[in-house]
Amino acid sequence: DADVTQTPRNRITKTGKRIMLECSQTKGHDRMYWYRQDPGLGLRLIYYSFDVKDINKGEISDGYSVSRQAQAKFSLSLESAIPNQTALYFCATSDLIGYTFGSGTRLTVV
Amino acid sequence: GENVEQHPSTLSVQEGDSAVIKCTYSDSASNYFPWYKQELGKGPQLIIDIRSNVGEKKDQRIAVTLNKTAKHFSLHITETQPEDSAVYFCAARKANTGNQFYFGTGTSLTVIP
Numbered sequence: 001d002a003d004v005t006q007t008p009r010n011r012i013t014k015t016g017k018r019i020m021l022e023c024s025q026t027k028g029h030d031r032m033y034w035y036r037q038d039p040g041l042g043l044r045l046i047y048y049s050f051d052v053k054d055i056n057k058g059e060i061s062d063g064y065s066v067s068r069q070a071q072a073k074f075s076l077s078l079e080s081a082i083p084n085q086t087a088l089y090f091c092a093t094s095d096l097i098g099y100t101f102g103s104g105t106r107l108t109v110v
Numbered sequence: 111g112e113n114v115e116q117h118p119s120t121l122s123v124q125e126g127d128s129a130v131i132k133c134t135y136s137d138s139a140s141n142y143f144p145w146y147k148q149e150l151g152k153g154p155q156l157i158i159d160i161r162s163n164v165g166e167k168k169d170q171r172i173a174v175t176l177n178k179t180a181k182h183f184s185l186h187i188t189e190t191q192p193e194d195s196a197v198y199f200c201a202a203r204k205a206n207t208g209n210q211f212y213f214g215t216g217t218s219l220t221v222i223p
Contacts, residue, residue: 098159
């Protein structure tokens with residue numbers, strides 16, 4: 001099994017719909033992150049959490065919310081999806097050494 | 111915050127040639143610089159890293175150099191092979207920021223057989 005598992009892998013949703021992307025990890029790390037990847041813009045941080053009771057906004061948090069249900073689970077929600085949220089989303093965990101990324105969720109908002 | 115710039119955005123090389131990707135960072139407090147490789151359909155994976163107390167690190171065909179004075183670091187891939195084709199990201203981490211990384215915008219490397 002993968003260290004960081006994201007579901008779903010692909011999703012098409014309509015404008016205005018609420019959608020949740022889920023992430024679970026088996027690394028035992030406290031720190032978890034949600035990134036968005038767009039062509040030419042690299043990886044941009046949406047939210048991060050350093051433990052179950054800690055949630056922090058990243059550089060592009062508007063339009064997104066997160067929930068840290070347990071050490072191993074960190075979900076990202078789009079309350080009302082819009083087309084410019086079409087992107088590849090990555091969940092990651094880290095220790096003091098570096099990040100482990102999931103395989104990504106490709107989200108299309110039509 | 112930290113600003114990481116990465117160049118070039120795309121790079122094509124012939125198999126067997128070398129490839130160099132360069133990054134600059136803005137905050138002199140950054141002290142850890144990893145490089146990630148993202149293959150198609152996969153998440154980024156760490157391939158090599160360097161800390162600010164080291165000027166160069168090598169792992170087989172991959173090497174990374176760091177110039178703290180100029181605030182830039184580079185990835186060097188020698189004897190490139192088709193399986194090196196991927197998107198490469200550099201990143202910088204500032205000390206005492208809780209392990210938050212700042213990523214470059216990525217370089218799409220194509221190795222032509």
